[in-house]
Amino acid sequence: MTDRYCVLGNPVAHSRSPAIHAQFAAQCRQDLVYEALLAPLDGFAETVRGFIAAGGKGANVTVPFKEEAFRLSTRLSARAERAGAVNTLAFAGREIYGDNTDGAGLVRDIEANLAFPLAGKRILLLGAGGAARGVIAPLLADAPASLFVANRTADKAAALARQFSDIAAVDAGNFAEIAGNCFDIVINATSASLSGAALPLPAGIFAPGSLAYDMMYGKGETPFLALAREQGAARRADGLGMLVEQAAEAFLVWRGVRPDSAPVLAALRAQLAA
Numbered sequence: 656m657t658d659r660y661c662v663l664g665n666p667v668a669h670s671r672s673p674a675i676h677a678q679f680a681a682q683c684r685q686d687l688v689y690e691a692l693l694a695p696l697d698g699f700a701e702t703v704r705g706f707i708a709a710g711g712k713g714a715n716v717t718v719p720f721k722e723e724a725f726r727l728s729t730r731l732s733a734r735a736e737r738a739g740a741v742n743t744l745a746f747a748g749r750e751i752y753g754d755n756t757d758g759a760g761l762v763r764d765i766e767a768n769l770a771f772p773l774a775g776k777r778i779l780l781l782g783a784g785g786a787a788r789g790v791i792a793p794l795l796a797d798a799p800a801s802l803f804v805a806n807r808t809a810d811k812a813a814a815l816a817r818q819f820s821d822i823a824a825v826d827a828g829n830f831a832e833i834a835g836n837c838f839d840i841v842i843n844a845t846s847a848s849l850s851g852a853a854l855p856l857p858a859g860i861f862a863p864g865s866l867a868y869d870m871m872y873g874k875g876e877t878p879f880l881a882l883a884r885e886q887g888a889a890r891r892a893d894g895l896g897m898l899v900e901q902a903a904e905a906f907l908v909w910r911g912v913r914p915d916s917a918p919v920l921a922a923l924r925a926q927l928a929a
């Protein structure tokens with residue numbers, strides 16, 4: 656019988672995950688189907704249980720359910736435990752296994768696809784929500800010179816910095832507190848670009864040769880990448896590569912085989928440009 660997978664979110668209709676996993680399955684000759692499943696805001700656990708009862712083997716989890724998926728998991732990977740959030744579920748018998756592939760996806764996109772090593776770099780991470788939480792430990796694992804987490808609500812950035820302080824010292828503050836610092840890579844993990852809002856970032860934060868990375872993606876330039884261009888960031892990238900790489904990592908978790916992400920990313924990029 657064909658194995659069933661899905662992405663659970665609300666909203667979820669816009670998700671590109673079904674197209675990505677269909678291409679991975681064809682490439683790796685895996686017999687599976689992957690669909691987008693809308694979960695009611697107050698009905699995530701019920702939707703997961705219904706999907707398992709219908710023979711579901713695994714699911715990706717997107718906004719706003721990553722923390723609920725963490726709580727629903729009966730076993731967690733070390734990286735999901737660290738992140739406090741789950742974006743990949745695998746079902747076997749009564750077990751709900753929770754993993755988090757967002758950080759691995761981001762780091763692979765930056766280091767492998769964009770050829771931008773993180774070791775020794777000064778990193779600024781904007782945002783302190785689920786996405787930021789998932790990527791801090793994987794970023795620190797590659798030995799950057801420093802990490803500053805800045806968020807509109809400074810308390811949330813400070814809480815995250817404390818949570819990861821056993822790995823390395825992490826600076827935290829609001830956007831104004833970034834002033835006077837300079838970074839080699841600035842990662843936007845806020846959802847500000849979703850509403851077209853520009854972030855109130857101080858001038859002079861982009862070091863020569865720096866990379867501006869927006870986890871958001873879509874047609875055209877995001878407001879954050881436009882601001883980064885105006886402020887002189889040498890390189891700019893959106894989050895489409897992260898999306899494909901976190902999906903490839905989830906596919907590996909489920910099927911034990913890592914698909915080649917490059918042709919899938921190229922196809923998506925061409926679709927967005929059309």
Ligand code: NDP
Pocket residue numbers: 718757781782783784785786787806807808811844845846847849850852854870871872894895897898899901
């Ligand atoms: P959350 O809702 O958990 O967090 C949102 C964050 O954005 C908070 O830090 C919030 O600050 C901040 N924020 C929201 N609006 C504004 C604004 N107008 N100005 C300044 N800050 C703002 O979302 P996630 O962390 O799950 O997702 C963040 C983004 O990352 C989304 O755009 C999502 O699409 C993207 N993403 C992309 C992935 C990919 O594969 N490319 C994977 C995962 C996420 P505050 O705490 O003050 O409210």
